[in-house]
Amino acid sequence: MSCRKMLGIIALIAAVAVPAWALQEVSVDDYDAAMKTIGATQRGVRGHMEAQSATELGADGAKFVEAFGKAEAFWKARNVEDAAEFAATALAAARTFQEAGAAGDFEAAGAAFGELRQTCRPCHQAYRERLEDGSYRIKQGS
Numbered sequence: 001m002s003c004r005k006m007l008g009i010i011a012l013i014a015a016v017a018v019p020a021w022a023l024q025e026v027s028v029d030d031y032d033a034a035m036k037t038i039g040a041t042q043r044g045v046r047g048h049m050e051a052q053s054a055t056e057l058g059a060d061g062a063k064f065v066e067a068f069g070k071a072e073a074f075w076k077a078r079n080v081e082d083a084a085e086f087a088a089t090a091l092a093a094a095r096t097f098q099e100a101g102a103a104g105d106f107e108a109a110g111a112a113f114g115e116l117r118q119t120c121r122p123c124h125q126a127y128r129e130r131l132e133d134g135s136y137r138i139k140q141g142s
């Protein structure tokens, strides 16, 4: 086999295999940590909006993007299309929020944050359950 062909095959294997490994990396614990980050970050947004801090809003946006990216990968890897769709919608809103926030476009950031927050409840209703001790977990059977 020619060297070029060989390289082509290696590149192809890498291109197909990398996303698969990346998807498997999001464990249930990673997912939980991502949700806790989302909750904590959300609580800071109002103050950062009032302070009109593009730096803080950009940082909040980056945290949302990373966390919802993990959430999407988690559900995609488990083939739960509906949940992956909620996560994808949240991720898209998070990206818009991050860009607008970092650019100091507070109106657009506010609108994107509103869209982001609309994704929480439907997904929680379908896929989250509350335990007796007040903590949460993924609904069994999801």
Ligand code: HEC
Pocket: 031, 032, 033, 035, 036, 038, 039, 040, 042, 071, 083, 084, 086, 087, 090, 116, 117, 119, 120, 121, 123, 124, 127, 128, 129, 135, 136, 137, 138, 139
């Ligand atoms: C794609 C579905 C989905 C979306 C969208 C989503 N969540 Fe969650 N969330 C879950 C699931 C499932 C759980 C339960 C599993 C867990 O707690 O790890 C959860 C748990 C949580 C928890 C509890 C974590 C803990 O264990 O204490 C918080 C806080 C949270 N989400 C915040 C949010 C906020 C805020 C949003 C919207 C900005 C949001 N989530 C959007 C699915 C989602």
